[in-house]
Amino acid sequence: MRQGKVTVVGAGFYGSTTALRLAEYDIFDEVVLTDIIEGKPEGIALDINQSRPIEGFETKLTGQTTSPAGEGYEAIAGSQIVIITAGLPRKPGMSRMDLIETNAKIVRAVVDQVVKHAPEAVLIVVSNPLDEMTALAAKASGFPSQRVIGQAGMLDTARFSYFAAERLGVPVGSVRTLTLGSHGDTMVPVPSACTVDGRPLADLLSAAEISALVERTRAGGAEIVGLLKTGSAYYAPSAAAARMARAVAEDSGVTMPVCTWVDGQYGISGVYLGVEARLGAAGVLSVVERDLTEPELAGLRQAAEAVRAKQADVASL
DSSP: OOEEEEEOOOSHHHHHHHHHHHHHHHSSSEEEESSSSTTTTHHHHHHHHHHHHHTTTOEEEEEOOOTOOOOOGGTEEEETEEEEEESSSOOOOOOOGGGGGHHHHHHHHHHHHHHHHOOOOOEEEEESSSHHHHHHHHHHHHOOGGGEEEEEEEHHHHHHHHHHHHHOOGGGGGGOOOOOOSSSEEEOOOGGGGGGGTTEEEHHHHHHHHHHHHHHHHHHHHHHHHHHSOOOOOOOHHHHHHHHHHHHHHOEEEEEEEEEEEGGGGGEEEEEEEEEEETTTTTTEEEEOOOOHHHHHHHHHHHHHHHHHHHHHHHOO
16 A cells, blocks of 8 residues: 655755655655756656556656755655755765765755655655764754664665675575674674574684675775766665665564664764664664674774764764
């Protein structure tokens, strides 16, 4: 049964691909796609709507040009989920942090409009630098912390799983991996949670080989940016954001690695950080703590302190 409405803000490659995935799930009445480039979201929506008879889904796409002053945002009214992809992507040689000031202004402006037109929505933030933009969206919206989530861990974990499967020559479905911490330099892989057909990854690969996979995962976005030369990854990131939105829409309670408010778990408090959480209609239903090894826990606490300082800085942007 189709119900509800989800909005994707930003009709670049990431946003438009996310809108397509959400529409093809065929679980929503409507997917709204907005952008400040005149005609772009309307054109993409028309194109996707024309694929509906071929792919057999009934979810309606609505494209809406918006202005920096907020015109057009009435189209998002009543959205139960808003995914914020707006902002500049990375160019080769840029770090996620290089985008901070520009994207902070964009995210703050978008959040103001969401508060005005869709005040009950769950916010899923994907703009970079991810952890900082999620914290900023929470502060700017004033929403309860469980209703503001960042997409990072799903993507990083998927990259880690793919690299491990490719290295071992096994189906991706047989591999389970996990990354926590930040979306960037302080990403914390969790080898104790990594298995292949239920066997510990450490039984199949040496510590050095696992370390190499971790490094490639950490630089996974930069590797794609370097190859594309214009723009950044969007197929895997959009899959991750869409799955998070689906978990919220279906009130599924499924556990996913996401960026969420941590307040006491793992001995860490008062920071947005990548951890596992159960997602449902209210956003984050609960943070899921697992038994970590001492090095993993130390890495997670280190990541928390690294992003805490940056999140304090971004609050003033």
